[in-house]
Amino acid sequence: MFxxxxxxxxxxxxxxxxxxxxxxxxxxxxxLWPDADWMLRLGILLWYITVGAVAGLxxxxxxxxxxPFNVSWWFMGPWVGGWMNFIIVLFNYDLFRALTTAAxxxxxxxxxxxxxxxxxxxxxxxxxxxxxxxxD
Numbered sequence: 001m002f003x004x005x006x007x008x009x010x011x012x013x014x015x016x017x018x019x020x021x022x023x024x025x026x027x028x029x030x031x032l033w034p035d036a037d038w039m040l041r042l043g044i045l046l047w048y049i050t051v052g053a054v055a056g057l058x059x060x061x062x063x064x065x066x067x068p069f070n071v072s073w074w075f076m077g078p079w080v081g082g083w084m085n086f087i088i089v090l091f092n093y094d095l096f097r098a099l100t101t102a103a104x105x106x107x108x109x110x111x112x113x114x115x116x117x118x119x120x121x122x123x124x125x126x127x128x129x130x131x132x133x134x135x136d
Contacts (some may be wrong), residue, residue, distance in 0.1 A: 010135035011056035014127040018052020019045075021123050032070040032103035038096070047088065048123060055080045055124040056131035074125065081124020085116045 022045035029036045029044060058076040089096050098113035102111040 006135045007060045010060055011053060011132040012060070013134040014056025014086045014131040015049055015054040016052070017127045017130045018048045018050070018055075018123065021052070021126075022046065022048035029099075033099045035102065036099070047084075051081050051084050051120060051123055052127040053093040055082065055127040060135065068077040075129040077126075077128020077131075078121035079124070081127065082117050082121035084124075085120025086114075089113050089116050 005056045025048060026041045029041050055077045058071075058080045059073045062073075062076060085118040093113060096116060098114050100111050100115065
């Protein structure tokens with residue numbers, strides 16, 4: 001068996017980083033979209049905690065599991081964060097479209113809701129970096 005304390009700490013650090021991004025989203029959303037309700041804001045907060053947890057688990061998986069391939073943290077984190085935000089945008093396209101339209105206008109380059117995929121990749125990268133450093 002392996003010594004689990006560094007791995008638990010790594011996931012906890014990734015979740016704390018996700019909490020930081022979630023708090024930024026929680027407090028910034030009303031300024032970007034004044035019609036945002038409490039459920040959306042709370043959902044953003046909890047979503048990024050979950051993104052951090054899954055990205056942290058992804059980093060730990062490649063360190064613990066004996067697999068024939070080695071996936072490094074700088075690939076796993078952005079992939080997990082981007083994939084999770086891609087799924088949430090697919091489920092809530094109209095909501096994210098309204099948010100980006102209110103924040104950036106109809107014709108702005110950032111008006112496309114799929115920019116959240118890139119945002120998720122960046123969040124995943126930062127969370128994975130924190131998990132990687134905490135596991136060492």
